[in-house]
Amino acid sequence: MSKSGKFAKLPGFRDFPPEDLALRNHVFAAWRRVSRRYGFVEYDGPPLEELDLYTAKSGDEIVDQLYQFSDKGDRRVALRPEMTPSLARILAIRSRSMPKPIRWFSIPQLFRYERQQRGRLREHFQWNVDLVGEGGVASDAEVLAVALEGLRELGLGSKDVRARVSHRALLASILQATGVSSEQMPAVFGVIDRIEREPPERIAERLRSGDEAGLDEATTKKILGLFQEPGLDSVEEAFAEHESVVTCVATMRDYLRILDELGFSPFVEFDLTIVRGLAYYTGIVFEIFDRTGEFRAICGGGRYDHLLEHVGGDPLPAVGFGMGDVVLSELLKERSLSPVYAPEVDYFIVSIGEAQEGLARRVASAQRGLGRSVIYGLGNQSVKKQFSAAAAAGAASVIVLGPDEVEQGRAVVRDMKSGEERQVALEDLLDASRVQVGAGIDRSTSERVGGV
RNA sequence: GUGGGCGUAGCUCAGUCGGUUAGAGCGCCAGGUUGUGGCCCUGGAGGUCGCCGGUUCGAUCCCGGUCGCUCACCCCA
Numbered sequence: 065m066s067k068s069g070k071f072a073k074l075p076g077f078r079d080f081p082p083e084d085l086a087l088r089n090h091v092f093a094a095w096r097r098v099s100r101r102y103g104f105v106e107y108d109g110p111p112l113e114e115l116d117l118y119t120a121k122s123g124d125e126i127v128d129q130l131y132q133f134s135d136k137g138d139r140r141v142a143l144r145p146e147m148t149p150s151l152a153r154i155l156a157i158r159s160r161s162m163p164k165p166i167r168w169f170s171i172p173q174l175f176r177y178e179r180q181q182r183g184r185l186r187e188h189f190q191w192n193v194d195l196v197g198e199g200g201v202a203s204d205a206e207v208l209a210v211a212l213e214g215l216r217e218l219g220l221g222s223k224d225v226r227a228r229v230s231h232r233a234l235l236a237s238i239l240q241a242t243g244v245s246s247e248q249m250p251a252v253f254g255v256i257d258r259i260e261r262e263p264p265e266r267i268a269e270r271l272r273s274g275d276e277a278g279l280d281e282a283t284t285k286k287i288l289g290l291f292q293e294p295g296l297d298s299v300e301e302a303f304a305e306h307e308s309v310v311t312c313v314a315t316m317r318d319y320l321r322i323l324d325e326l327g328f329s330p331f332v333e334f335d336l337t338i339v340r341g342l343a344y345y346t347g348i349v350f351e352i353f354d355r356t357g358e359f360r361a362i363c364g365g366g367r368y369d370h371l372l373e374h375v376g377g378d379p380l381p382a383v384g385f386g387m388g389d390v391v392l393s394e395l396l397k398e399r400s401l402s403p404v405y406a407p408e409v410d411y412f413i414v415s416i417g418e419a420q421e422g423l424a425r426r427v428a429s430a431q432r433g434l435g436r437s438v439i440y441g442l443g444n445q446s447v448k449k450q451f452s453a454a455a456a457a458g459a460a461s462v463i464v465l466g467p468d469e470v471e472q473g474r475a476v477v478r479d480m481k482s483g484e485e486r487q488v489a490l491e492d493l494l495d496a497s498r499v500q501v502g503a504g505i506d507r508s509t510s511e512r513v514g515g516v
Numbered sequence: 517g518u519g520g521g522c523g524u525a526g527c528u529c530a531g532u533c534g535g536u537u538a539g540a541g542c543g544c545c546a547g548g549u550u551g552u553g554g555c556c557c558u559g560g561a562g563g564u565c566g567c568c569g570g571u572u573c574g575a576u577c578c579c580g581g582u583c584g585c586u587c588a589c590c591c592c593a
Binding site for chain 1: 517551
């Protein structure tokens, strides 16, 4: 839709004018606060990586949708579609010398070349939190707790969102016990992933179909039956004699208990249909959704115990998640949880008559030296015009330099909210060692949304 | 990648059964005599009616293509 020869932005990419950047910053700030509260430290990596880093590790879907090309040195490279491989690469080099567990987080911008849809663009920011070097369920629970706390920090409670958790090894053991061969396993995982979105007949058809799972009638029936009563109790009962199932169920119970102790059980539901597409997950996996079901998954993650060694590092267990900014921002906007954007400055200096303009600049300079945000009209404008500019800029106070007061060594300071005006000595405005001219100027500008 | 819907001013949208200078509200700019913002009044700028081609005496309107947006599918960071 390029208009009159101008450039348009690339499909699937976003501009962030101040009112949109305010929301992004609001989300990032919450993510960083929560990360730190849980003892995670921030890292980053390059947005461009060697193509091979992804082709071997990520699922086929991701590889098909890479933004990839050859650079001038004939290297096959790709814009990062996810952060985990970079993390693994970085840790492969240095994890040996680091105390475990490693608690790292990042907010990378990620890229995928695919047709954009609602909640899914070609570029997004993703909060990645990973806990490396500890294989117990306590770390799985810790990581999910961080994700949920991040949402809670933004105003989304257990009434708004829920985490659906499952265990890949548990599902694999169950399927194996049911008679699914290891060759059929990936296809069956794929079908199970769709259980919620398709009618039972279609699911059965897929399970039987030779193009997909290729199961016999009896096994198909058993699997379908399994998902009619998919609770942990019924699973344990049905597979009581299968040791690997029993072990995984026990792990799952520990996990749920720890989440309860951390105060997150209202958010969490066991759900065997959560599979996740990425190839490298090995244990407990989870996805977080809004409860209305109106949006895509807000967050997904799980345990990936072999990725680091695949990338050439030490074999370290790891668990982590990614939470994208796109779906989350849509949800926040819909729930009116996004910050109201309004520019703000401490002072706008109004000059009445050109004779005062030099003084205005000296006052501005002195006040800026004190850390105040100060603007004034850059052209010769009517008083009325200057006041409306002050209002538009969100000035807390206006300093009025009129010939009458200036002659007596004073200025008028008007509080724009209350409309109250008082006289202040010019020397107080100009002397950087003095302080406090108007109301409400102690707030640090950098902490405000509009001023970030 | 597949299919459906849509595409008129910065934004939200009217409108033209094909016919001369395409409209509104909001926003923006300028004024309502350079001592006061939010309200009000007046005026103005801004559109090759997404782009290319076809049909026609004539297209923003009809047809085709294309690009973009959007929904669904595929799939899922």
